[in-house]
Amino acid sequence: MFIFRYDKTFEGLLTAVFDAYSMKKFPDMLLAEEEPPPLFYDEIYTVVTDEERSNRVWNGLQKKLSASGLASLSTCWLSELPGIDMFLFRYMRKAVNAPRSIELNFGDPDVLEISKVWKKVNNERLRVMQFLRFQKAADGTYFAALKPLYNVISLVLPYLQDRFADQKWLLYDLKREYGYYYDLSTITEVHFEQKEGHLHTGFLDESIMDQDEKLFQKLWQTYFKAITIKERSNPKLHRQNLPARFWKYLPEKRG
Amino acid sequence: MDESVLNKLKILAESAKYDVSCASSGTSRSHKKGQIGSAEGWGICHSFAEDGRCISLLKIMLTNSCIYDCAYCINRRSNDLPRATFSVTELVNLVIEFYRRNYIEGLFLSSGVVRNPDYTMERLVKVVKDLRQVYRFNGYIHLKSIPGASQELVNEAGLYADRMSVNIEIPNEQSLQLLAPEKDFQSVFTPMRHIQQGILQSAEDRKKYRHAPRFVPAGQSTQMIVGATSDSDKDILHLTSALYKRPSMKRVYYSGFVPVNGYDNRLPALKQPPLVRENRLYQADWLLRFYSFKVDEIVDDSYPDLDLEIDPKLAWALRHPEAFPVDINRADYEMLLRVPGLGVKSAKMILTARRYSRLGTSHLKQIGVVLKKAQYFITCHELPTRTVNELKPENVRRILTQRKATKIDDSQLIIPFVY
16 A cells, blocks of 8 residues: 655645656555554655645646636535545546546546535535624624634635625634634734634623624514514424524524 | 614514515625625525525515505504504614624515505615615615506616515405405506516616616516415416516515414415415426426316325326336436426436436436436436336326335234224
8 A cells, every 4th residue: 555645735735646646656545744554554655745846736737627626626625524635636636637527527436526525515605604693893893703514714705805895804713713804905814822702602792892783683683583484483494404503603593 | 773673673574574585696796895795696595584484685664554454464454463664774774784794685675555555665765775875785685566656666666676576466366356455466567567667678778888777687576375365276377477478577486375364254264374385386386497397287277286295297297107218318408307306406417427428327326316206207227117107107106105104113012902
């Protein structure tokens, strides 16, 4: 068994593809740098992430895949699923080798898997767009926090920037402990050294909340209750459309 | 903004909740400097009520006082219920603050009729005009057109709203006369025609002048109540299909009748709303819009009502076994769509996948085609031929409608209970 070690970054994966082609030896397994190797193996090769090489692979892929095909690669990477790197590796290899585009060849298990993972991640992106809720802070910044299944908050930024262009906002991923801040002109990625309460719980403390924030949450809760037709109550469908893992961060479900 | 708004919001949302439409799709507008918000072309549902319906827009009435006395409506004038009216600033403030918190995509504004249709329509137009021009709101607006409103007002409203709707409510004029003596079809179809004229006119103008204003860019919709009168599904679907032939009609909604005014003996006493029938009507509606079915194929004189046990496509297929089996590897898209259990996605998936290899059952399962119903209507590379023609339609129907029997545990001793 031939093993590649790399630093678990997307650029690292692309460099691994480059190295594999230049050595003409393809890995059976991809490991992180600190992961212990399996009991039996033939050889381990350590990939040194290199921007130039990864760019060459990416540019090469551009000739083989459409824009949406390329986007699906980076989207799948954000799923952070164990073993997704091997699927991506094989997908890229097949894309490079095939004389014509493999994107729609769903008979191929790797292509099918990538398309399934893409769907999962994309659905999560849509859910974040649907269910993120801003709370207004006293300084006028709108704060939203949630714990998405996959690392999708970067994919939501185009939507947020377009829609909420005239307000400052901070979108925070509580699970991965980073976020994006928009200051009316640019979006910056933010990490916090010292975390205040709301970066743990996802809820602004009343002392730093805008004075009307509580009222609007209450109004929204009232509306949410009033709009339900009791005779048609359908808890199963409700749960299916609005997954319970989001309830914690939705004002209407906390009321 | 205080407790009184809270109370009004509660009253007016409860009055508006029987309106089905909550779509926010059909218009794409990106952010413009100095304005608030944008509109996504495919619509976003920001929440779901406990009845499972999506909440995309702030669905609200400007006022729930009404001069009409329609039997099916909760806001009829003879009902003794709290009445409220929003002021323009209250409503606008509510919309914008909700919008900024990502609670909603926009506003769905409707109103009870006060004084006369034109007066009411004027007030609605004032709200959306202020929202667009004074508060620079760029999100989605769905505006109800009041039956009987004049063309000038509809024409003005159309410049600010993304979608407009006039509800037919009752699919048959005699029944409408019975339940809502103050309304007639004329008052419903006239504003509908005004909206359509506006849309066509604007489309024409925009061909000549790129910056000509857009008029109701997301088209119009309407709604019919199901189960309040004795009208058959044939009446409803024929009207639906006629409406879809009009260029601007995007959606017809069906609303299972909820007996809100139990005391009125012109209405049937239902234990619960006809949800299955409503669902079947939506399925038939989808067949009309996306599956290129003709309305006569779904309902006709011998089958005036949809089968509640099975979906309309399966019902059609069982009536027409001669059209099957369909060869998955050869059939064209239209025919694939006619196979019960295959939807638009599956059919497209099959089309792309069969370019690479011949498809068998295992392939179909892999790409996510559900074969529960489809297996009786298709042949593919290696499928055993137990199709609808060998099994006979009535048997296929029996197999597909059978409820799963509860498993009997053989290891348990069963003592028959004898009297």
